Amino acid sequence: MINRLIATALPLLPKRFVWLFSRAYIAGESVNDAMTACRSLNANGIKTTIDILGEFIQNLDEAKKNRDEYMALIDISQLSGIDGNYSVKPTMFGLLIDTEACFGYIREIVSKAAGYGNFIRIDMEDSGCVDLELDLFRRLKAEFPENVGLVVQAYLHRTLDDLKGLMDLHTPALPLNFRLCKGIYTEPAHIAFQRHDEINVHFLEDLEFMFQNGVYPGIATHDRALVDGALRLIDRYDVPRNRYEFQMLYGVAPELRRTIVEAGHTMRVYVPYGRHWFGYSTRRLKENPKIVTSIIKSLLLSR
Numbered sequence: 358m359i360n361r362l363i364a365t366a367l368p369l370l371p372k373r374f375v376w377l378f379s380r381a382y383i384a385g386e387s388v389n390d391a392m393t394a395c396r397s398l399n400a401n402g403i404k405t406t407i408d409i410l411g412e413f414i415q416n417l418d419e420a421k422k423n424r425d426e427y428m429a430l431i432d433i434s435q436l437s438g439i440d441g442n443y444s445v446k447p448t449m450f451g452l453l454i455d456t457e458a459c460f461g462y463i464r465e466i467v468s469k470a471a472g473y474g475n476f477i478r479i480d481m482e483d484s485g486c487v488d489l490e491l492d493l494f495r496r497l498k499a500e501f502p503e504n505v506g507l508v509v510q511a512y513l514h515r516t517l518d519d520l521k522g523l524m525d526l527h528t529p530a531l532p533l534n535f536r537l538c539k540g541i542y543t544e545p546a547h548i549a550f551q552r553h554d555e556i557n558v559h560f561l562e563d564l565e566f567m568f569q570n571g572v573y574p575g576i577a578t579h580d581r582a583l584v585d586g587a588l589r590l591i592d593r594y595d596v597p598r599n600r601y602e603f604q605m606l607y608g609v610a611p612e613l614r615r616t617i618v619e620a621g622h623t624m625r626v627y628v629p630y631g632r633h634w635f636g637y638s639t640r641r642l643k644e645n646p647k648i649v650t651s652i653i654k655s656l657l658l659s660r
């Protein structure tokens with residue numbers, strides 16, 4: 358309860374204070390910070406997906422700058438030999454301002470990554486963006502069948518139907534590639550399942566559908582029950598190791614991550630960086646108010 362109150366109040370406090378919490382979950386502000394984090398993960402046998410922080414922009418000038426930043430990131434990361442791909446949030450390119458302009462910017466980024474034989478993941482944002490993001494993905498997948506993937510959220514009532522509806526884009530030679538996560542946005546009960554157990558049931562249902570249909574899933578969770586459920590499905594469907602991967606957020610659940618890596622499964626970590634770390638951090642904090650306790654501990658220990 359107290360943690361929840363502090364988590365709500367923290368966004369009102371000085372940025373320097375919030376950084377004490379954020380630094381565990383963000384690679385840093387610069388592309389060099391991101392490269393350092395990725396090299397260290399790669400050295401431990403972990404792949405990466407790099408995300409430049411920012412979302413829900415106000416005007417298209419920001420979208421252009423964000424496009425330029427991604428283009429530079431891709432060159433730097435490829436030349437640095439990082440074993441990883443990239444994630445983008447469409448609202449960072451003006452999805453809700455000018456859908457065509459947004460498509461154009463993301464298309465340029467996918468084309469750039471495709472030039473290196475690499476891959477862009479389209480993050481899924483709140484429920485008001487889902488139809489637009491499915492549409493964006495459809496168009497990009499038609500043009501770059503090997504270089505683009507999407508995120509789907511198990512908490513949405515619609516997700517299994519969306520998966521079935523996307524199967525026309527799937528072939529065994531060019532399989533669909535989806536990151537499956539629970540979903541992070543606050544959504545009303547008529548749109549999204551609310552209870553932890555309900556969301557978990559649907560997560561495993563969506564994952565089973567993917568295994569049954571040869572879709573490549575990025576199993577994105579830190580929930581041990583879901584990791585165990587996923588491992589049972591992998592066994593049941595005898596899924597080869599190169600037909601799925603686990604994914605986690607930078608700085609979250611390192612122990613569970615190590616167990617999965619040591620068992621020989623592919624692991625990819627989502628590495629966010631950039632100047633706009635404040636919004637990302639405060640959302641993480643609201644999601645997991647228990648972190649407040651560890652911040653307070655680290656404050657006391659650093660005295």
Ligand code: FDA
Pocket residue numbers: 479480481482508510536538539540541542577578579580581583604605606609610626627641644645648
């Ligand atoms: P759950 O929330 O039950 O967490 C299990 C345990 O993990 C918690 O008890 C806690 O200890 C720890 N934990 C989880 N999240 C934590 C956090 N942020 N900080 C500290 N500890 C944490 N969502 C979305 O809507 N669109 C998207 O595109 C993405 N993309 C994405 C990429 C990747 C790689 C991951 C792992 C997650 C996302 N998400 C996302 C977020 C996702 O929807 C979900 O909110 C979080 O992963 C938390 O759900 P878990 O499955 O981890 O379970």
